[in-house]
Amino acid sequence: ETGVTQSPTHLIKTRGQQVTLRCSSQSGHNTVSWYQQALGQGPQFIFQYYREEENGRGNFPPRFSGLQFPNYSSELNVNALELDDSALYLCASSLGSGRETEAFFGQGTRLTVV
Amino acid sequence: AQKITQTQPGMFVQEKEAVTLDCTYDTSDPSYGLFWYKQPSSGEMIFLIYQGSYDQQNATEGRYSLNFQKARKSANLVISASQLGDSAMYFCAMREDRDDKIIFGKGTRLHILP
Numbered sequence: 405e406t407g408v409t410q411s412p413t414h415l416i417k418t419r420g421q422q423v424t425l426r427c428s429s430q431s432g433h434n435t436v437s438w439y440q441q442a443l444g445q446g447p448q449f450i451f452q453y454y455r456e457e458e459n460g461r462g463n464f465p466p467r468f469s470g471l472q473f474p475n476y477s478s479e480l481n482v483n484a485l486e487l488d489d490s491a492l493y494l495c496a497s498s499l500g501s502g503r504e505t506e507a508f509f510g511q512g513t514r515l516t517v518v
Numbered sequence: 519a520q521k522i523t524q525t526q527p528g529m530f531v532q533e534k535e536a537v538t539l540d541c542t543y544d545t546s547d548p549s550y551g552l553f554w555y556k557q558p559s560s561g562e563m564i565f566l567i568y569q570g571s572y573d574q575q576n577a578t579e580g581r582y583s584l585n586f587q588k589a590r591k592s593a594n595l596v597i598s599a600s601q602l603g604d605s606a607m608y609f610c611a612m613r614e615d616r617d618d619k620i621i622f623g624k625g626t627r628l629h630i631l632p
Contacts (some may be wrong), residue, residue, distance in 0.1 A: 409532065437619070437620070439620075439622075445624060445625075445626075446522075446609050446611075446622030446623050446625050447563070447609075447620075447622045448622075449619035449620065449621070451617065460619055462619055492561055494561075495565060496563070496620075504567060506553070506565040506621065507553075507565070508563075508565070509562055509563035509564075510562065511560060511561055511562040512561040514561065
């Protein structure tokens with residue numbers, strides 16, 4: 405196990421609703437990145453937080469937002485859910501926002517939008 | 519343009535044989551890192567091996583080695599003496615030093631046969 409914990413593990417929401425996913429980073433890690441992995445695809449970068457500030461964003465609309473807390477845990481919020489938001493959401497923690505050698509991933513939250 | 523290309527959607531390999539998973543990448547950044555991750559059905563991304571663009575030697579981690587051919591922009595993963603537990607999805611990924619995100623390929627599903 406990596407020490408990165410995500411909750412909940414599974415979630416079903418209705419189109420138009422809002423959802424909050426949570427990630428506890430590995431002890432000592434100050435950077436959290438979020439990824440969306442659609443079925444049969446590789447993960448796509450959503451955004452990264454470094455010391456509570458957004459530090460890079462992928463090609464996702466503003467209804468995807470996030471927070472990082474002083475203890476470096478993080479939340480991913482998605483508003484106005486769409487059916488295509490159904491995916492596995494992964495968070496990864498690492499030490500530093502620069503060129504790290506590895507990021508530790510959580511087990512993911514599987515979101516289903518109906 | 520696709521930055522990470524994995525041309526093998528699926529592979530079947532006999533237990534104890536060596537297996538090579540192909541990966542090519544595209545970048546204009548002279549400084550970057552290459553990763554391989556394993557994703558079992560549980561969903562968690564497990565870091566396997568890392569290769570920096572300036573590293574002279576091919577990276578090795580136990581049964582895993584990365585065949586890095588910089589001029590060809592190739593970063594194949596070699597698993598020696600495959601085991602049944604190696605059955606999983608395998609993702610090649612890259613991080614450019616000018617950016618904060620890890621870019622993943624579409625993955626290769628590896629099946630190890632007894």
